[in-house]
Amino acid sequence: MRSISAALGCLFFLNSVVSLQAQEKPKEVAPQETIQFEQDKAQAHMRELEQRMFRLAELIREAQPEDAARLKLGVERARDTLIADRMSQTSQLLSSLKLEQAASGQKEIIAELEELKRLLLSTDIDLQLKLEQLKKLKEARAKIEALVRKEKVQLNDTKAASDANRKDDFVALKESEERNKRLGEDLEQMLRQFGGAAASATGAVNGAVKNIGNAASKLGESNGGEANKEQQEAIDKLSKADANLAELQSGLEKELEAFVRQRVMETLAQMIVEQHQVRQTTEKLAPRVAEGRKETVVAVKRLSEAEEKIVQLGEEALGLCELVEFSMAFPPALRSVIDQMELVAAELSSGRANDSVIGREKQIEDDLQELLNALKQASRPSGASSGGQCSSCDGNLNKLLAEVKMLKWMEISLNKETRKVEAEFVGKPMQDPDLASRLKTLVEQQQKIQSITQRLHDSTCQDCLGK
Structure with missing residues (x-):
């Protein structure tokens, strides 16, 4: 070391x-x-x-x-x-x-x-290496998706130029095809770092690059029909490569899920402890801030640094969850809590330490504990003997219950915020800019909850839904 x-x-x-x-x-x-x-x-x-x-x-x-x-x-x-x-x-x-x-x-x-x-x-360097591999797998798939989109544009534009007999268009189409070829070559090089595990995907991309090169040559000859055939083959091979990488990604996510969920739970527990310490300190300083003591205001401002460190922990946990994708509801749920932390950090940075700030800090503690409890629920064994496994799809019912619990928490939090907005803006016209901004945020959050609920419903078997 x-x-x-x-x-x-x-x-x-x-x-x-x-x-x-x-x-x-x-x-x-x-x-x-x-x-x-x-x-x-x-x-x-x-x-x-x-x-x-x-x-x-x-x-x-x-x-x-x-x-x-x-x-x-x-x-x-x-x-x-x-x-x-x-x-x-x-x-x-x-x-x-x-x-x-x-x-x-x-x-x-x-x-x-x-x-x-x-x-x-x-x-745990092995875990870090696998997380990095997963990240690069996702980056590679994103590059494949982007290249497929570009090649589909080439396919359609080439067909349109051929049908209209626009020979002049083939010069620009050939240049675009050559750019796509270079992107494909970079992608192939990127895939080689995964070794034998991605050999099939690497081979498919290599074949696609050759097809794209052939298409460029045919475009140089103003042969749109043959270029279209090569472009379609390239798209098919790129799609095959993406399917292969999707399997690798799914396997790696399953391998990492338990480890990452445990890491996130440990991070949440640490955040709760540190948030509790921030709140206790705020409560001690609040009376002296109310008296206007300058040295206490300075202390409160320094306390914002501790809150920002908790935000960083939250971002770290959020990043891990989004990378491994072990939950649909957890990332937006944690994001809403982090947003509240950032508001607290801003308040403390301004030297404010009143009942409103303390109340928000306490709510953050409670919200983090709710999320931690939900993840503990998802971590319970899924064996049939423990009642945590669906007999039809072998899915983990505890994970489903944890997702539902987080969605319920999100809806309750949204309801509280809605009531708060209603109380703050009573009698105000809908055209009020502050009210319009707050309502827009509430609507977006409700749409997010609805979207996650629908995705969860669509990915859950009927027997699980009937439990």
């Missing part, structure tokens, strides 16, 4: 530098050139860190394979999230005195550095 410690030392330094910059306020005695210099220095350190992690991974690959895998994954994460490039963009914002945008960018960079630190400190 010595190599990991060295990398972490650089990372801790980077985080502290960017954090210090994010805290800077525009002062007459601190010109933007000084802050920009520090930002540029942080970017240089980030580039150096990426290179060091890569070299270390190569050096210790045989002696310390687990640490090497962790370092390599860290390099990939840093490059995928473009941390160094975003530091450069932030530097440009600082040079043009766009301090608010720069501060926002620095905040995002700090979050990425924290995520990179967690990755390097992870004790």
